[in-house]
Amino acid sequence: MQQRTVTISNRLGLHARAAAQLVRRASQFTSSVHLIREDTGDEADGKSILSVLLLAAPCGTCLIIKTDGEDDERAISALAELVEHKFGEEIPDGVF
């Protein structure tokens, strides 16, 4: 099992688009992915968008990521990277 704490640093926090990216990335791994808000202790299944959205984690929230399974090391680095890079560069012609 892997565990890492990251800080959500994009201003809008875990809003729909960021949550969608996180869930898509988490779903690429066979390991289970759990997210825990350090301040409230609320937990979420990293592969469920509704669950992640319900964390409603604003900018500045410390998030504990836990992964467990065969590819848990790759999963945790990929997810921590995504959060640290503020959910990645976005593409210019995406209006919606």
Add this chain to the structure above:
Amino acid sequence: MASSSVTRSRDLRLQGVAASPGIAIGRVLRLDERGRHQFYYIGVSAAQARMEVRRLREALEEARNQLRDIKLRLAEELGFKHSFILDAHLLMLEDLRFIQELESEIRTRRVNAEWAVRSVADRAIAVYKQVSDPYLRERTSDLEDVATRLLTILSGHDKFDLSKLDQDVIIVAKNIWPSTVAELDFGHVLGFATNTGGLTAHSAIIARSLNIPAVVGLHDVTRVAKTGNLIVVDGAAGEVILRPTKSVLKSYIQKRDNDRSNRHDDAVGSQAAETIDGVRMTLRANVELPTEIDSLALFGAEGIGLYRSEFLFLNRLPDLPGEEEQYEVYRKLADAAGEFGANIRVFDLGGDKLTLGGFETEQNPALGLRAIRLSLKVEHIFRTQLRAILRANLRGNLRVVLPLICTITELREAKRIIAEVKQELADAQIEHNAHLPIGVMIEVPAAALMADLFAREADFLSVGTNDLIQYILAVDRANENVAYLYQPLHPAILRTIGHLVRVAEAAQVPLELCGEMAADPLQAIALIGLGIRTLSLVPGSIPLVKNAIRSIEYDRVKSLMKEAMKLKSSSEVEELLVRELPQQAPRFFAAWSSRA
């Protein structure tokens, strides 16, 4: 326009923000009914619960298919390759936890599928509503959009199958949701009128890319317009007329047909914007979206007079567009603009436009930290943008325009930063072109009064009439109580523009003008009469204004505006133009005489 008719007729006029030009006349289809269906609790037996679970699964599948179709249509018809919000909606519909929760709601509480969807969604929305972060709180709209879609499918309320409208309609709504816009049957949508929104609203952008007239920011059009009502949407004037009287309707039908034949005049694309007596004007394009770049040649635009670079931020805050991403966009602009060149207005953020994070909400954003003030304060964003522009300027056909300049210090400060960025690029041996003319946007009275001084230190001047009118007349035209004061033909505005023309001529500095005035044929001709030679406008209106120009004699219009300058009010000026232009240029303006 024709404000005198307000008191005489029963028709209801509402002033909003002109979001996409053109005139649409048709019947209202009000969309706010969506999501308002009542859903009832129905207790079910265990056997019925299994049926309800099956209904739910079918509805989920149908909803997923609908969203996939919408995504495909967006990509094919509008060229939007990415739709993050629709992706999030799709993920919700695929979310195993969400589905499990819905199913267990049906099974354990023995309720119908509709009730389960409503309860589960409401619980999730309630959690979201408690969040202190206002942006996250607003995202309940995504949950609501998904829940509404499911409920609509479950309840068989298919009367709003917007992709298969059987008659032409004008969409009236509080706001148009992204997924709704995407569903619309564009072949039958004549126009939009919405309560909320500014130029950056989805509905406004979609309307412009589809060349459908639209007025947004109407506040309460949904309260007064009912489905089936006759409505006129004047997308250039930013006005809608509800239940017009016969005479008003007749004049708008004439104007629309005139407008249409001039707007869709393919022949005019390749012709010059030249008056009968041989005076050549330059019509350039205002550009916001990447998709608009491709239409420049079609409309015969001579380059890009105004690229509103803040549109790069649209819907993606706070993740700032990086240097590479901006570079790609500016390269595309430079390629499309060719020899005519493109003016990139540096980020005009803040105020009523898109706001940047990390700053308090302001009491009075129009007079607050926005545009160049913000760029000079958050310098790294400005520098990143300048690096991208200088690198993309390989053909040497790009220019920058600085918005909301009101002191000479701001101009000097911006020029100093531009010089530093050039030096940085040169030191790092990064390929770029340092030939980058710098223009000052004249859009506050202070800049207009000091234009002679700016003309000495800037390479060109660009008049932005939308803001200039707002600041000279101290009027927020989205405020319905004072919107009548938004008078482009007010003598104070005409005098200011006349002054700028003289200053620019004396200083031998190029002068351009952009703003909605340039897209209104009557006002555009007035501007030309004042001595403006280069207008930048929404691409779809270029053929229309070009036709107007080709119908006039410059000398006569010039004398007409000399007369106009002696008048005391906007309505006197308008009356004069509406009386004289149809006589001077009947080919284009004949239909306008009936509007007096």
